Every structure is written in C-alpha cells, then in structure tokens.
Amino acid sequence: MTPDTPADTFSFTLSATDGAARTGYVSTPRGRIRTPAFMPVGTVATVKGLYFDQVRAAGADIVLGNTYHLMLRPGAERVAKLGGLHTFMRWDGPILTDSGGFQVMSLSSLRKMSEQGVTFRSHVDGAYHEMSPERSVEIQGLLGADIQMQLDECVRLPCTDEEAERAMRLSLRWAERSKRAFETQPKGRAIFGIVQGGAVPALRVESARALADMDFPGYSIGGLAVGEPQEVMLAMIETVAPHLPTNKPRYLMGVGTPDDLLESVARGIDMFDCVMPTRSGRHALAFTRFGRINLKNARHAEDPRPLDEESDCPALRDYSRAYLHHLVRCEEMLGAMLISWANIHYYQQLMAGARAAIAAGRYADYVAQTKEGWARGDL
Numbered sequence: 001m002t003p004d005t006p007a008d009t010f011s012f013t014l015s016a017t018d019g020a021a022r023t024g025y026v027s028t029p030r031g032r033i034r035t036p037a038f039m040p041v042g043t044v045a046t047v048k049g050l051y052f053d054q055v056r057a058a059g060a061d062i063v064l065g066n067t068y069h070l071m072l073r074p075g076a077e078r079v080a081k082l083g084g085l086h087t088f089m090r091w092d093g094p095i096l097t098d099s100g101g102f103q104v105m106s107l108s109s110l111r112k113m114s115e116q117g118v119t120f121r122s123h124v125d126g127a128y129h130e131m132s133p134e135r136s137v138e139i140q141g142l143l144g145a146d147i148q149m150q151l152d153e154c155v156r157l158p159c160t161d162e163e164a165e166r167a168m169r170l171s172l173r174w175a176e177r178s179k180r181a182f183e184t185q186p187k188g189r190a191i192f193g194i195v196q197g198g199a200v201p202a203l204r205v206e207s208a209r210a211l212a213d214m215d216f217p218g219y220s221i222g223g224l225a226v227g228e229p230q231e232v233m234l235a236m237i238e239t240v241a242p243h244l245p246t247n248k249p250r251y252l253m254g255v256g257t258p259d260d261l262l263e264s265v266a267r268g269i270d271m272f273d274c275v276m277p278t279r280s281g282r283h284a285l286a287f288t289r290f291g292r293i294n295l296k297n298a299r300h301a302e303d304p305r306p307l308d309e310e311s312d313c314p315a316l317r318d319y320s321r322a323y324l325h326h327l328v329r330c331e332e333m334l335g336a337m338l339i340s341w342a343n344i345h346y347y348q349q350l351m352a353g354a355r356a357a358i359a360a361g362r363y364a365d366y367v368a369q370t371k372e373g374w375a376r377g378d379l
C-alpha cells in the first residue's frame with residue numbers, strides 16, 4: 001500500500017493518460033488504490049489459499065468481500081459485533097463489497113425478483129432472506145466496506161432487448177434507492193452506480209447517462225463477462241466509457257483474464273476483480289509472462305526450472321515445476337496455495353507494468369510486448 005492518505009474522504013486522482021488508458025489513484029481513509037488496479041476476491045473473508053501479508057506483498061492495495069456469503073454466514077450483524085470485516089479478517093487496507101444481487105442470481109436456489117428487491121433461500125441452510133437496495137447497503141455498512149455497490153440486476157447474455165431494458169431500468173430505480181440509503185453512512189465511504197443494458201448500445205448509453213446525472217463517486221460497468229465474446233464486452237466498454245465522467249473511477253465487474261485486463265485498460269477501465277487467479281490456482285493453472293502453464297501436465301514432471309526465475313515472488317521464483325506438478329498430482333494443499341500465490345502476484349505485476357507504461361506514454365508497446373511473451377510461450 002502506498003503512503004497512507006491523510007484524507008478522511010473518498011476521491012480519485014488522474015495522474016496520466018495514454019489514449020483512452022488512464023493511471024492514477026483512488027484515495028480512501030484506509031489508504032490509496034493505485035489504478036489500473038486488480039482487486040483480489042476475498043469471498044468468505046479470505047483470499048483463498050493466501051495470507052493477507054502475501055496479498056499485500058504481491059502489490060494489492062484493496063480486496064473484495066462478499067456480501068452474499070457473509071450475510072448468510074457468519075451474518076452481517078455478527079461481523080459488525082466483532083468489529084467489522086477489516087478487524088475480522090485482519091486486513092487494514094480498503095475493502096470493496098458487491099451488493100449481493102449477482103451472487104443471489106448465480107448461487108441461491110429459490111429466488112424471486114420484484115420491484116422491492118430479491119427474496120431467496122440460503123444455499124447454506126435454506127433460510128429465507130430478503131435483499132432490497134436498502135438492506136444491501138445496510139449489510140455493506142455493517143461489514144464496514146469502504147467502497148460499496150448499489151443493488152442491481154445483471155442479466156445473462158444473450159438476452160432479448162426487452163429483458164435487457166427491463167433489468168436496466170429496474171437497476172436505475174435501485175440505484176436511486178441505494179444511494180439514498182447510503183447517505184446515513186460515515187464520511188469517506190463511497191457507493192458506485194452500476195451500468196447495465198446488456199449488449200444494446202442505446203440502453204448502455206441511457207444507463208450511463210442516468211447514473212452520471214445521479215453523481216455517484218464511482219461507476220461500475222456490470223452485465224458483462226456473463227457469457228458474451230470478448231469483442232462484445234470490449235464494444236460495450238467503448239460504448240459506455242465516453243458517457244462516464246473522466247474524473248471518477250470505472251470498475252469493470254468480474255473481469256477477467258490477463259488479456260481482458262490489458263484490452264479493457266486500453267479502453268478506459270481503472271479497476272477489476274475476478275476469481276480467476278485463485279480459482280485457476282486451485283485447478284493447477286498458472287498465469288505467467290510466458291502464458292498459461294497447466295501444472296497437471298506430465299511434461300513438467302522432471303522440469304527443475306521455476307515458473308519464472310526473474311520474478312520477486314517466491315512462488316514463481318523458488319519452486320521447480322516438477323515440485324508443483326508433484327503437489328498437484330498428490331492433491332496437496334500447498335500446490336493450490338503456491339499456484340494461487342503465483343497468480344495473484346502475476347496479476348498485480350501485470351497492472352503495475354500497465355500503470356508505469358501509461359505514465360510513460362508507451363501503453364501500446366507494453367500490450368504488444370506482453371502478448372508476445374505469452375505467444376512465445378514457455379521455452
């Protein structure tokens with residue numbers, strides 16, 4: 001984490017731009033977030049398989065908490081009673097939480113969406129829960145999140161234009177209610193509006209403009225990375241970005257692969273989150289400067305080389321591929337832990353390189369060189 005900001009407020013500072021790419025930092029009372037930023041996902045109050053000092057050492061300035069999981073177990077009120085999420089999981093940097101609607105639609109069994117909110121049954125114990133814009137903001141406040149999300153409805157793609165329009169307009173009404181409910185929270189915290197609209201440019205523009213008029217401190221682009229091809233995702237970012245204020249951060253939700261990150265930064269995205277680095281780490285898939293390496297593959301069985309001897313991350317530099325392959329074959333916990341650590345570090349290093357390249361006005365070269373490294377593969 002960079003030197004702590006004396007600020008007790010939330011703000012965004014742009015340091016440099018290179019085409020549509022931007023670099024700068026978000027200031028929060030719990031410290032600065034250097035952008036473009038990759039935010040590791042800490043679903044149930046842990047970045048799976050890592051200690052938080054490894055997360056910090058890898059270069060992460062902020063982590064995500066999961067409203068949906070934490071409201072079900074151990075419960076938002078219980079986390080608040082225990083001092084809030086920062087104390088609970090011993091992370092003193094900024095925390096961003098999602099509103100929970102997306103997770104309800106993808107994880108819970110029985111659910112009903114209405115104007116009021118979404119009711120659903122817990123996948124943990126089957127209990128009924130009601131999630132309204134007001135309750136979602138209350139839960140995020142109880143967790144103590146520094147950056148919170150409005151409750152929204154994300155439609156899977158492909159979908160009909162009518163479906164995309166209905167969900168986008170509902171999300172706009174929920175944006176108003178979420179923002180109003182948020183006003184009771186302590187200074188220094190922020191709530192983001194979430195742009196929806198499926199793959200329909202006109203709906204995307206209407207959503208972005210309406211949210212910009214509500215003057216949110218930051219904006220998320222939702223409804224993407226839900227099954228559409230990368231070119232559709234990138235086209236929607238190009239459609240939306242010009243209608244969002246340049247002096248507010250833009251967070252692309254749930255994205256993505258290293259290639260997704262570089263291409264989205266080029267189109268004006270400042271913040272990302274994805275389970276990819278840790279989920280892939282549990283499936284023996286390492287992301288490196290030489291591309292993806294599947295450590296299940298027998299070709300690694302006698303390879304004494306580390307994943308990347310030039311890295312300053314022990315997981316990338318100090319362990320042979322043969323050892324990682326062995327751990328994976330034996331289904332040892334340490335295999336998933338080391339590869340997750342390597343992946344979190346790789347994603348942070350990818351964003352650090354992007355920030356430096358944008359500041360130096362050579363982002364296009366950075367992207368080309370990085371992709372060449374992936375294509376050259378694992379010599």
Ligand SMILES: Nc1nc2c(CCNCC3CCCC3)c3[nH]c(NCCc4ccccc4)nc3cc2c(=O)[nH]1
Nearest residue numbers: 041043064065066098102154222223224225253254276
């Ligand atoms: N509110 C909201 N959240 C969305 C999310 C969740 C973002 N991560 C939240 C964290 C908070 C804690 C947990 C996650 C998304 N995630 C994705 N794609 C993930 C795609 C993916 C799936 C599995 C592996 C890799 C990629 N699209 C998303 C769209 C939205 C959206 O419109 N609204």
